[in-house]
Amino acid sequence: xxxxxxxxxxxxxxxxxxxxxxxxxxxxxxxxxxxxxxxxxxxxxxxxxxxxxxxxxxxxxxxxxxxxxxxxxxxxxxxxxxxxxxxxxxxxxxxxxxxxxxxxxxxxxxxxxxxxxxxxxxxxxxxxxxxxxxxxxxxxxxxxxxxxxxxx
Ligand SMILES: [Zn+2]
Ligand SMILES: [Zn+2]
Numbered sequence: 001x002x003x004x005x006x007x008x009x010x011x012x013x014x015x016x017x018x019x020x021x022x023x024x025x026x027x028x029x030x031x032x033x034x035x036x037x038x039x040x041x042x043x044x045x046x047x048x049x050x051x052x053x054x055x056x057x058x059x060x061x062x063x064x065x066x067x068x069x070x071x072x073x074x075x076x077x078x079x080x081x082x083x084x085x086x087x088x089x090x091x092x093x094x095x096x097x098x099x100x101x102x103x104x105x106x107x108x109x110x111x112x113x114x115x116x117x118x119x120x121x122x123x124x125x126x127x128x129x130x131x132x133x134x135x136x137x138x139x140x141x142x143x144x145x146x147x148x149x150x151x152x
Pocket of ligand 2: 126
């Protein structure tokens with residue numbers, strides 16, 4: 001394999017993995033911080049099809065588009081970082097918005113212990129209606145105590 005191919009694969013995978021950390025810290029320190037006014041809508045029952053919190057998707061999509069724009073000519077590592085951000089955003093949307101918050105029904109049948117535990121962890125995050133003292137700010141990574149106990 002050419003070294004640029006390896007760099008591009010690492011750029012994609014590294015960005016995807018790093019995005020879980022970015023999403024976690026953004027959620028903990030910014031969304032539950034000075035942008036709580038936007039995120040608050042996500043801790044209240046949704047009134048229509050959209051919520052103010054959806055603004056964050058626009059933000060991540062913009063970051064992805066800027067990266068892809070600058071990396072487009074040679075399809076270099078910046079382009080693949082943009083694809084990584086997009087892939088994470090898409091995964092987040094499917095798991096967080098569709099599977100957990102049921103903005104669509106097509107993932108309802110998933111019965112896999114990892115995804116069930118992820119949903120449980122995120123529900124713990126939503127137990128708090130307020131801005132302070134939250135837990136479980138990530139999505140794909142969470143405390144393993146949320147896994148169903150085996151053979152009880
Ligand atoms: Zn939150
Ligand atoms: Zn949520």
